[in-house]
Amino acid sequence: MVVERNVEKEVEVEYARLRIPFGPVHPALKEPVSLRVSVRGEEVIDVDMVLGHVHRGIEALAEGRNLIQTLYLIERICGICSHSHTTCFIQALEEIGGIAPSERALYLRTLIFEMERIHSHLLLLGVMAYEIGFDTLFMFIWHVREKILDLFEKITGNRIHHAMNTIGGVRWNLTPQIASEINSCMKEMEKAVKYVRDIFTDGTVEKRICGLGVLDYSEALKLCVVGPTARGSGVDIDVRRDHPYAAYNDLKGNFSVITRRDGDVHARIEVRVLEIFESINIIRAILEKLPEGPIRPEENVLRLMRRIPEGEAVSLVEAPRGELFYFVKTDGKGGLRRLKVRTPTFSNLIGLKSMLLGCEIADIPVIVASIDPCLSCTNRVTIVDQRSGESKVVSLDALRRVVREK
Amino acid sequence: MNAAIALIISFPAVLLISLLFEGIDRKLHARMQKRIGPPVIQPFYDLIKLFNKGRVIPLTASVRVFEIMPMIAAAVSLLGASILLSGILFGLSMIGDLIVVMYLLAMSSIALMVGGSASGNPYSAIGFSRKMSMMIAYEVPMFIAVISVAFGSTPSLAIDRIIKFQANLGLPLAASRPSMSLAAAAFLLCMPAASSAIPFDIPEAKTEIIYGLLVEYCGPYLALAKIAKAASNFALTLLASIVFLYIPSLLWENAPLNSGISLSLCLTTALLIMFTTMTVPRTILARLKIGQALKFYWMVPLTLSLSSIILSAAGL
Structure with missing residues (x-):
């Protein structure tokens, strides 16, 4: 709930640059990936990609x-x-x-x-x-x-x-x-x-x-x-x-x-x-x-x-x-x-950013789909904390600890 | 007083028919895609289910506006459709009700826009701006077409006068003169955008902006928004059928106004219009982008409606 409040503030402050969260849950995506897209009007001016939602070890x-x-x-x-x-x-x-x-x-x-x-x-x-x-x-x-x-x-x-x-x-x-x-x-x-x-x-x-x-x-x-x-x-x-x-x-x-x-x-x-x-x-x-x-x-x-x-x-x-x-x-x-x-x-996801820059919002799902992303295959052990924006790599021991706690 | 009672009676009838129309549309759409499709009364099931669901209001929303707007949208579009229906059923009409109906239908879209953008969701904000552009694109040619009709018939802005005019003429208005045919064409071309069906469902494109304005609506509010949409689609098709294509005028000299037969003929025409202007385009076309849609509406329907008004002023 706290997170939603923060999102609202961002929208208000960056009035000309709307930041929209494209994913991880979005009807256009078969699998979860999170693209943080900054738009001005309909034009995409920046893309940031976050992976790791379906990492299965x-x-x-x-x-x-x-x-x-x-x-x-x-x-x-x-x-x-x-x-x-x-x-x-x-x-x-x-x-x-x-x-x-x-x-x-x-x-x-x-x-x-x-x-x-x-x-x-x-x-x-x-x-x-x-x-x-x-x-x-x-x-x-x-x-x-x-x-x-x-x-x-x-x-x-x-x-x-x-x-x-x-x-x-x-x-x-x-x-x-x-x-x-x-x-x-x-x-x-x-x-x-x-x-x-x-x-x-x-x-x-x-x-x-x-x-x-x-x-x-x-x-x-x-x-x-x-x-x-x-x-x-x-x-x-x-x-x-x-x-x-x-x-x-x-x-x-x-x-x-x-x-x-x-x-x-x-x-x-x-x-x-x-x-x-x-x-x-x-x-x-x-x-x-x-x-x-x-x-x-x-x-x-x-x-x-x-x-x-x-x-x-x-x-x-x-x-x-x-x-x-x-x-x-x-x-x-x-x-x-x-x-x-x-x-x-x-390999292909890396190309996504240069494809997306300068396109319209309406084109994002089309372009993302055009590389045929298969994200369950791709996800690896990096975990990104969405709130602080930090990334950390989880070691096998840490994973085992989490599993044992459950 | 009579008018008020007639309107109240036609409210449930409008709700019933508009939901049935939606059901038929979905069934035909599915059959054309080789699917079995939902039963025709699926929209009723949907509504019952939605009304029984809980209300969720996002923290970022301004609550009052978010709650009230779907109600206003549903009420005004039902009212618009009932004015048309009671016009045929009871021969009720008043001066300028053509403009009132058009106004109510635009009002319903605007209410949903305001309500959706009050949710504070960035997708709704994009949906709002897209809907705004779309309304500028289709409302202008649509209104010009209606004004051209008002000039071209008696001249009058009362729907029953237009119907009587067609009945006396023995021809539907669209077939009477070239200017009227152009107006009808412009109006019909605006219908897919007004009903936000593919290829013009840009404001609520689900793969792009997750239903845009409706993204935060759920439960009873979504049900109301769905009613608003179904009723305004029905009102549009009915309006097109009685103003441009009043088929009973072909069958009888001085066709009876308020009979069951002419009503059912009008409804059948409305169904056909819905099929050709909403179901078929959304089956055979892909979604356009907002710029492409704007270009289309300013190029084709606007030209048609403007030339219709010029021709009609020239007496053609």
Whole structure:
């Protein structure tokens, strides 16, 4: 209650500069982030960002568990790109343990990966439509997205947390019947996404997204943004092509990296729409080329886990939002000594400030959504005291103390 | 005395019909989006629930203004709609009631603006400034269109005179002369903004400023604000239907004024007008920015209404 009084005073004193709290709870945000925006009239003149509302201490949790438990834990880092996280983690483990998954397993991993990219991009396009007040398009896109989720359920038994990866392979095989279902779904998907692309180039939508939140090429390079945010600014990077993993080495000829020069919201959206088409191409190629063979080692997964020696590895994948980085250090007894996750949103959030300055209030949600922020992935151990404005880093011991007190 | 009783009788009727209109709007909107949508009487459920909720008044609000304004808004917009409805039902009218209705509808928006900005929330402040700009954008062409109508019919500012004029003419006003068609077009183009539906829901854009003026309202106050909005939307559509598109005039020579049939015809027209000017735009368009909306209103409806007045002065 005291805090609210303070807010009132600020508003009264800074009459020309209104400070509005954008978040942590705001209908435009899927997840909590707090942007403190100073505006003059409708124009944004300053932005300050506060993170840390959904920190869950996953890295510390992982260090107290064995590798298989960690695999299911890190799947829950993100509800949208869960397969990217497990793939990235499992790649590091396989690197340390010297385990080579079969060709078929790699292809199936890639298949789920690309389906996840389609579902994640569709989710974002829907959110984008919602931010600009186009509810019908939002409903349509999420209706299309349901089909992909149904496919996930058919293949792996789960819509969101697929639990597809295991050490040395994947857990579910693909039957010919499901393969044909995927094929027909891709046909529908292609048609629907073409329609969506047409709507996003429609006048009423373009008015809201063109020339907004510009992040030019040099700025994008300087801030090290990744994924579609970087590609929308003309930075030609893609882990799938630059450091191929899973089956992407074989599939190099089946996709191209989409880049756009403009660096505005429209460019970032266009990159995502076109990437969906590329993903459809990759999925078709996978279904064509899918080699026969076992999908995982015969050996029990717990025994495999115990065989992984002490060591460390770095792993990279191209998650739907950009480059996802894992540093894994095992202790040789089936556990972890250190796990470090750097999510793409963490890199992209830095670019947000330069995109937001000078825009209108109406553009804030559109620009924030255009980098596709996934904040639950991003939040780390820094706690910011909102009242005094101090930040402090909470140590593991302090966290343990808090937990024990409860 | 009679007039007062008629008005009081039509109050609950207006409440009922305007909420039904809102329900139909929501249902049609949902069907066009491939959703099942809420039942048509969902607005009633909403109101019952809201009225049973507790009152929360923010510490930063100036309490009296914050509490009273939704009541004023609901009362004046219900009154505006009842004047129109009792005008058709009982043939009641007085000199200048066209202006009174327009004034009451603007008053309801202003009351919500004042109440919302009394909450002390920065989002309400932004909502206030946006609503202000929007009102300047749409009220001007709307009033000019109404004035053009007043000149173009008898000339008169009494609604029953305008209705009788159309009945004698055997044509709806919008089809009678080019100047009137232009006025009708300007008026209808202003309707989405007046009802703050997408693409012109800028003052209460939920993804931008969290419903702007309404952000701090909850419980009974929000219910009153919702009534105010539903009733003023209904009043606008009804006004457009009886002033510009009085369909009964097509069917009979000297159509009867205060019969059930002409009332139901007027309501059907009002429903169609609501569908075309509020439901369809909010389904097929994205929200505009305030500058774009202002530009549109000063470019198109204002030009239309001004040319309508010039034509009407020239006797066309």
